[in-house]
Amino acid sequence: MNNDYVVKMENITKVFGKVKALDHVEFSLKKGEVHAILGENGAGKSSLMNVLNGIYMPDEGQIEVKGQLVNISSPKIALDLGIGMLPQHYKLVDVFSAMENVTAGSRKTTPFLNKKKILDEMGKLIAQLGMDINPNKKVYEMSVAEKQSLEIFKVLYRGADILILDEPTAVLTPQEIKNLFEIVKKMVATGCSVIIITHKLEEVMEISDRITIMRKGTTIQTVNKEETTPQELAGMMVGDVMELNVPYVAVERGPKALEVKAITAIDRNKVNILDHVSFDLYAGEILGVAGIAGSGQKELCEGIAGLYHLKSGEIIFEGENIVGKDPEKISQMGISLSFVPEDRLGMGLVSSMDIIDNVLLKDYRNKKGMGISRVVSRDKAEALVERLNVSTPAIENHAVSLLSGGNIQKVLLGREIELEPKLLVTAYATRGLDVGSSQIIYELLNEQKVRMKPIMYVGEDLDVLMSLCDRIMVLCEGRVTGIVDPRKTTKEAIGLMMSGVISEGEQACSIS
Amino acid sequence: MLHIVKKDLPKTREKIVVRLSAVVAALAFASIIVLVAGANPIELYIGIVQGCFGSVYRFAATIEKMVPLLVLSLGVMVAFKMRFWNIGAEGQFLMGAVGTTLVVRLLPNLPLPLMLLLMIVVSFAFGAIWLIVPAFFKARFGTNETLFTLMLNYIALTLVTALQYDFWKDPAASGMPKIANLPPNALLPSASGFNLSILMAVIIVLAMYYFMNRSKIGFEIAVLGESENTARYIGINVTKTIIIAALVSGGLCGVVGMMQTTGVSGALSTQITGGLGFTAIIVAWLSGLKVPFVVVNSFAFAVLLQGASYIQTAFQIPGSVAEMIQAIILFFILGSEFVLQYRFVSDKTKSEVA
Numbered sequence: 098m099n100n101d102y103v104v105k106m107e108n109i110t111k112v113f114g115k116v117k118a119l120d121h122v123e124f125s126l127k128k129g130e131v132h133a134i135l136g137e138n139g140a141g142k143s144s145l146m147n148v149l150n151g152i153y154m155p156d157e158g159q160i161e162v163k164g165q166l167v168n169i170s171s172p173k174i175a176l177d178l179g180i181g182m183l184p185q186h187y188k189l190v191d192v193f194s195a196m197e198n199v200t201a202g203s204r205k206t207t208p209f210l211n212k213k214k215i216l217d218e219m220g221k222l223i224a225q226l227g228m229d230i231n232p233n234k235k236v237y238e239m240s241v242a243e244k245q246s247l248e249i250f251k252v253l254y255r256g257a258d259i260l261i262l263d264e265p266t267a268v269l270t271p272q273e274i275k276n277l278f279e280i281v282k283k284m285v286a287t288g289c290s291v292i293i294i295t296h297k298l299e300e301v302m303e304i305s306d307r308i309t310i311m312r313k314g315t316t317i318q319t320v321n322k323e324e325t326t327p328q329e330l331a332g333m334m335v336g337d338v339m340e341l342n343v344p345y346v347a348v349e350r351g352p353k354a355l356e357v358k359a360i361t362a363i364d365r366n367k368v369n370i371l372d373h374v375s376f377d378l379y380a381g382e383i384l385g386v387a388g389i390a391g392s393g394q395k396e397l398c399e400g401i402a403g404l405y406h407l408k409s410g411e412i413i414f415e416g417e418n419i420v421g422k423d424p425e426k427i428s429q430m431g432i433s434l435s436f437v438p439e440d441r442l443g444m445g446l447v448s449s450m451d452i453i454d455n456v457l458l459k460d461y462r463n464k465k466g467m468g469i470s471r472v473v474s475r476d477k478a479e480a481l482v483e484r485l486n487v488s489t490p491a492i493e494n495h496a497v498s499l500l501s502g503g504n505i506q507k508v509l510l511g512r513e514i515e516l517e518p519k520l521l522v523t524a525y526a527t528r529g530l531d532v533g534s535s536q537i538i539y540e541l542l543n544e545q546k547v548r549m550k551p552i553m554y555v556g557e558d559l560d561v562l563m564s565l566c567d568r569i570m571v572l573c574e575g576r577v578t579g580i581v582d583p584r585k586t587t588k589e590a591i592g593l594m595m596s597g598v599i600s601e602g603e604q605a606c607s608i609s
Numbered sequence: 610m611l612h613i614v615k616k617d618l619p620k621t622r623e624k625i626v627v628r629l630s631a632v633v634a635a636l637a638f639a640s641i642i643v644l645v646a647g648a649n650p651i652e653l654y655i656g657i658v659q660g661c662f663g664s665v666y667r668f669a670a671t672i673e674k675m676v677p678l679l680v681l682s683l684g685v686m687v688a689f690k691m692r693f694w695n696i697g698a699e700g701q702f703l704m705g706a707v708g709t710t711l712v713v714r715l716l717p718n719l720p721l722p723l724m725l726l727l728m729i730v731v732s733f734a735f736g737a738i739w740l741i742v743p744a745f746f747k748a749r750f751g752t753n754e755t756l757f758t759l760m761l762n763y764i765a766l767t768l769v770t771a772l773q774y775d776f777w778k779d780p781a782a783s784g785m786p787k788i789a790n791l792p793p794n795a796l797l798p799s800a801s802g803f804n805l806s807i808l809m810a811v812i813i814v815l816a817m818y819y820f821m822n823r824s825k826i827g828f829e830i831a832v833l834g835e836s837e838n839t840a841r842y843i844g845i846n847v848t849k850t851i852i853i854a855a856l857v858s859g860g861l862c863g864v865v866g867m868m869q870t871t872g873v874s875g876a877l878s879t880q881i882t883g884g885l886g887f888t889a890i891i892v893a894w895l896s897g898l899k900v901p902f903v904v905v906n907s908f909a910f911a912v913l914l915q916g917a918s919y920i921q922t923a924f925q926i927p928g929s930v931a932e933m934i935q936a937i938i939l940f941f942i943l944g945s946e947f948v949l950q951y952r953f954v955s956d957k958t959k960s961e962v963a
Binding site: 402404423424425426428429434444445446447448449450454457458459461462464467468469 | 819823824825826828831832835836838839841842843844846
């Protein structure tokens with residue numbers, strides 16, 4: 098490895114609306130190195146790489162590639178400069194073979210395919226990298242790992258020598274990860290430079306030469322692997338403990354309300370998205386769930402609500418195992434799920450309907466007969482708007498999608514709380530909300546806790562989790578890596594657990 | 610370079626202005642064709658109005674064209690509300706007509722009220738089955754309902770052709786391939802051109818308004834159409850809701866087959882639908898899947914249809930010219946939807962949008 102920089106990004110700033118996704122970020126890549134970018138969700142890792150790949154245009158800053166000052170305005174230009182990014186979601190044509198996928202859209206491709214020549218070229222590159230690709234295999238017959246290899250190959254075949262891998266290991270099994278790293282090492286040996294976005298510390302320590310840590314849109318530091326430890330990295334990733342105005346309310350813990358025993362679920366790729374998750378939830382407590390996005394939080398919430406199929410395990414609620422019951426039954430038993438997915442309006446609310454109809458969603462069954470009546474829902478909607486101070490021009494004929502994020506959230510949570518649930522599961526309740534709105538949501542949750550409701554709170558912001566919750570359960574890749582008392586632990590320790598380091602206490606638990 | 614960007618929701622006033630100007634522009638554009646065909650456009654347009662409202666008889670003809678279109682549009686509206694793309698109204702219409710004819714062939718001597726009642730029930734069932742089959746496959750196996758319903762149209766059409774040219778061919782028609790006219794005890798009663806199907810349509814409109822806005826199942830259909838996740842989350846039985854919506858949607862289209870056979874054509878034939886099953890898709894869509902607007906738009910389309918057929922005879926212009934005028938108006942109105950929903954931005958402001 099030498100000290101030639103192939104990429105130098107200086108002072109990169111990118112603003113979306115009011116949010117600064119990137120704030121004067123510095124990044125450099127040496128020739129022939131593997132450079133890991135480490136950070137929590139929303140730290141700006143993907144945004145930075147999208148700038149380098151020409152998907153976003155930076156508002157400020159300059160980019161040098163191989164010594165030349167460049168203006169990357171599209172992925173095509175990026176590829177001309179030798180920069181290729183592996184998409185997180187594969188963009189392959191299922192019914193095409195590997196070779197057809199590689200040639201489709203490549204500028205090397207002539208109007209009439211010279212299959213023999215292409216196969217020769219592909220064969221050489223495949224042998225060089227030691228990849229396991231059969232050029233004639235159709236994509237729909239491939240495993241996830243094969244598809245990924247093909248995507249990498251596609252980018253390399255088109256002449257990229259700077260490769261960006263965005264969370265490449267998330268969908269792979271440990272064996273496949275090993276294979277991937279072998280390929281990465283061979284690529285580097287042939288003169289490629291690789292940027293790898295990840296949040297898994299052990300992988301970072303294994304594969305990378307240098308590591309850049311990002312947090313909240315800024316670069317914290319770039320370090321050499323030899324000069325750091327996982328503990329130090331975790332600390333830099335999560336940052337110092339911030340004083341927040343999130344009040345913790347001390348409540349004497351009540352009886353056990355929910356018992357989750359070793360639930361397991363698989364995702365589309367047949368990977369365990371929940372792996373023997375066990376925990377208890379008590380009345381009058383807020384159990385926080387922390388973890389990098391996609392660690393199984395969504396499936397856990399949906400599993401409890403009966404919306405996600407659980408392969409095995411038991412969930413005991415009011416003395417009954419609710420695994421396998423349909424969502425309607427579970428909802429009638431008093432388990433309320435207010436889940437806020439990425440697009441906020443995905444599940445709990447119908448975006449094109451007004452507040453009355455959204456209140457009606459949970460109400461309309463209570464009326465006898467065939468019809469529905471909006472009278473009761475109207476009163477409830479009015480009460481909700483007044484009590485939670487929802488700012489809306491009207492509760493009728495005004496789609497909730499037109500409200501601000503905070504107000505939508507208030508409608509959703511307010512409706513769920515109004516139903517007097519026996520168990521409240523809430524996920525990302527304050528995602529995208531400003532401080533004031535978040536505050537109201539926290540107060541609502543605390544109010545429910547005082548009323549001895551058991552609450553599960555899935556969150557992203559560790560600071561909030563630590564000050565709001567009684568206990569925090571940490572998930573990593575579908576496994577519980579620890580259940581801790583936030584007042585007796587450090588942010589750094591939780592950060593480590595999020596990255597897959599199992600806390601000792603929990604290990605003992607999971608065996609028993 | 611220009612980019613196309615979705616606009617905020619347009620205001621009601623803007624909608625009215627844009628749509629009216631679309632009609633005016635369409636008429637202006639159509640004038641060129643009218644002039645080429647050798648007629649005076651102004652007189653011709655007045656002729657259209659006279660053709661629709663000039664006399665009781667003509668007005669009855671307009672209503673007669675409106676009724677099947679209205680009921681078909683309400684039918685596809687139910688399915689569309691659920692984002693279930695029922696392109697098979699034609700087929701359901703034909704099957705309803707087949708069911709109607711079957712009733713008469715099996716029980717030719719029933720008294721009129723009983724006959725009509727039985728025909729309504731059977732035509733509803735026939736149309737419903739023609740949509741429940743693809744709905745079942747969609748709910749169970751996730752098949753594509755658009756292709757499925759479209760292809761069922763051709764099966765229904767081929768079936769009617771086979772009936773007309775072979776199995777049900779009228780031996781008394783001296784070799785003409787036609788199915789026998791219905792006996793008087795199977796025809797809808799009518800007075801000065803207005804037949805009983807108008808009353809049926811009124812009842813259906815009121816029932817559908819209740820169904821879509823005030824009933825549990827209508828509410829569930831709307832929720833399911835917006836988001837299947839939400840529907841599952843609040844515990845809606847997705848399969849059941851899809852099947853019920855298909856039952857209502859297909860059934861209504863089937864009943865139109867009964868109305869047309871017994872009230873207008875008097876016999877089943879391959880020509881009976883006149884392509885209304887496809888026009889209904891446009892009507893339902895233009896109406897924003899709302900019952901009152903479906904009524905208004907069906908009437909507007911009926912005016913176009915009746916006006917076009919009147920000016921052919923009154924002005925001695927070819928039928929194709931009348932159809933072109935229709936098509937131009939339609940084209941402009943559909944085009945105005947684009948203006949209402951999207952706007953163009955130049956490249957410079959793109960970074961802001963992205």
